[in-house]
Amino acid sequence: MQLTPDLQTDHAISHPLGLLTAAALALMPATAQAVAPPDSTSVTVSYLSYQDYDAQRDRMQVHAPQLHLRTALGERFGLEMAATVETMSGASPEFHNALSGASGKGIADRRRAADAKLSHYFDRVVLGLGLAYSDEDDYRSRGAGLDVQWLSEDQNTTLVAGLGSSSDHISATDRPLIQQRRHGKEAMLGLTQVLSPVAIVQSNLTYSRGHGYFSDSYKALDRRPDSRHQLAWLTRYRHYLPALQAAVHLDYRYYRDSWGVRAHSLETSWYQPVGERWLLQPSLRYHSQAAARFYSDRFPPARFNTLYSADSRLGALGAVTVGLKASWHYSAQTTVALLAEHYQQRASWHAGGQGSTAMMPFKANWLSLGVGHRFE
Amino acid sequence: MRICLLLSMTLLAGCATVQPWEKGHLAKPIMAFDPDPLTARQHKQIYTSKEAASGGQGVGTGGCGCN
Amino acid sequence: MLTLAWVPARAADTGVPAPALRLLDGQGRQHDLAGLRGKVVYLDFWASWCGPCRQSFPWMNQLQQRHAKDGLAVVAVNLDTEAKDAATFLARYPASFSVLYDAAGASAKAWGVKAMPSSYLIDRQGAIRSRHIGFRPSSAAELDAQIAALLQTP
Incomplete structure (x- = not known):
């Protein structure tokens, strides 16, 4: 039979909007198709409202408008940028420390942060150059990274290797004489593998070495090592359930460092499209960490002139985050999303042990409202 | 292939070569790593600070x- | 394999007869590539989830419009597993050329499709002249020239 040259009737029928499917065109993992920069420009603005508290009173609030942009620059380059201004207000700058109640002065600090990544797309290789900047009254950090991705010929395997460095400058708002520096270098190796038409896994190993000032100048007697070597091994698994049109995400990170911290972080989310316009996403995260060797619950320390920190973030603890995100597709191009999460930290939730007993339970809530638009 | 085997053993998932046209599910935005x-x-900011x-x-x- | 310029098909493929292609259109009618002998055929394998595929549709519409009278047929084979996804795509990016459906992907396998999209240029004698992987608007001019040259050849 002759091929009919014109089959307009095929698509003259009206179809459901299929917004989720249409939106699917916006963002694709590298392994799904020919390597190319994003095929449309997308802009997301969001507003984060964060509050943490203990049993007595509110402790700290953060408000942060955020901006994210992803676009192609010609046919061989892609650009991703993000920026935020966080305004913090609360009881003390060391907002999360059992000892911090001592100062009790009101503070307001502002953090401006931006990052940008330029990617150059070759036929089966992607070169990325990233820059990051974060600036506060008493802390300035600059980072740069370079990474290379290789895609296998069958496009089922991606290898990534990266190198990065950072340079931080630390001061104290109340003591102008404190001027300290910290430098870091990091190396990353990663592998992404398509396992089946519904399963993909990624595993990244990052090793970093930092030298310089790591102590907290606001905390009395806080004295930490002048170097920190960290290893983070992050494995992420994605599974699609065609019957439910849902995706399951499972992330696990193993972490250890030269301070004696060992940590496991496990996170899972369920992405459930509901109808043509909604996406519901419940999530659960559990984190458990062993204390740094020089962490102590006691204040003041038993001996002076030794490494010491009573910063509860370096203690043995467990933490749980429960979250729900709802996204609404106003159109194929525009999405509105609301995220609400609750976070709790407790010494007793530390896996396989009691944890650091003097630690006060810590809670935080955050809410984020965002609007994303894709320009065609 | 060895890597593939290793991964499949770890995740109890098959590792047959997936054809280019079989990647429609993997291409969905909800299947992205980020x-x-x-x-x-x-x-990252919240957890790093806590x-x-x-x-x-x-x-x-x-x-x-x-x- | 992701070169975006026309690459001559591998020596073994150049001039080899195109594999068989018998598929149904949206109305359930069967079409056979062999029935197009005597025409130059631009055969494109695509899926709704493929970004460059979206960019290739307006160009293929133009191609069909410009060269149908010279004996060119544009044929697009959809490889979506769900017909609904292809329909949504076509509602947004209408096609004025033939769209055939192969949810099982058997044709893509027979033709050795390596990435999405993949296209093949077939001469009037039914032989594959070149294959092309990916789509970039900037390569369209070069594609046009290749097709025009082939249309001149009896």
């Missing part, structure tokens, strides 16, 4: 005075 880059940044562990999300992402 479907929401802004939330990923929020999480916990002792950090990293793994890539190189050159910089630090902050929060830890």
Whole structure:
């Protein structure tokens, strides 16, 4: 039979909007198709409202408008940028420390942060150059990274290797004489593998070495090592359930460092499209960490002139985050999303042990409202 | 192939070569490793400032005075 | 394999007869590539989830419009597993050329499709003249020239 040259009737029928499917065109993992920069420009603005508290009173609030942009620059380059201004207000700058109640002065600090990544797309290789900047009254950090991705010929395997460095400058708002520096270098190796038409896994190993000032100048007697070597091994698994049109995400990170911290972080989310316009996403995260060797619950320390920190973030603890995100597709191009999460930290939730007993339970809530638009 | 075997053993999943046209499900935005880059940044910032562990999300992402 | 310029088909493929292609259109009618002998055929394998595929549709519409009278047929084979996804795509990016459906992907396998999209240029004698992987608007001019040259050849 002759091929009919014109089959307009095929698509003259009206179809459901299929917004989720249409939106699917916006963002694709590298392994799904020919390597190319994003095929449309997308802009997301969001507003984060964060509050943490203990049993007595509110402790700290953060408000942060955020901006994210992803676009192609010609046919061989892609650009991703993000920026935020966080305004913090609360009881003390060391907002999360059992000892911090001592100062009790009101503070307001502002953090401006931006990052940008330029990617150059070759036929089966992607070169990325990233820059990051974060600036506060008493802390300035600059980072740069370079990474290379290789895609296998069958496009089922991606290898990534990266190198990065950072340079931080630390001061104290109340003591102008404190001027300290910290430098870091990091190396990353990663592998992404398509396992089946519904399963993909990624595993990244990052090793970093930092030298310089790591102590907290606001905390009395806080004295930490002048170097920190960290290893983070992050494995992420994605599974699609065609019957439910849902995706399951499972992330696990193993972490250890030269301070004696060992940590496991496990996170899972369920992405459930509901109808043509909604996406519901419940999530659960559990984190458990062993204390740094020089962490102590006691204040003041038993001996002076030794490494010491009573910063509860370096203690043995467990933490749980429960979250729900709802996204609404106003159109194929525009999405509105609301995220609400609750976070709790407790010494007793530390896996396989009691944890650091003097630690006060810590809670935080955050809410984020965002609007994303894709320009065609 | 060895890597593939290793991964499949770890994850109890098959590892037959997936053909280019079989990647429709994998191409869905909800199957991306980072479907929401802004939330990923929020999480990184919050968890880095509240916990002792950090990293793994890539190189050159910089630090902050929060830890 | 992701070169975006026309690459001559591998020596073994150049001039080899195109594999068989018998598929149904949206109305359930069967079409056979062999029935197009005597025409130059631009055969494109695509899926709704493929970004460059979206960019290739307006160009293929133009191609069909410009060269149908010279004996060119544009044929697009959809490889979506769900017909609904292809329909949504076509509602947004209408096609004025033939769209055939192969949810099982058997044709893509027979033709050795290596990435999405993949296209093949077939001469009037039914032989594959070149294959092309990916789509970039900037390569369209070069594609046009290749097709025009082939249309001149009896």
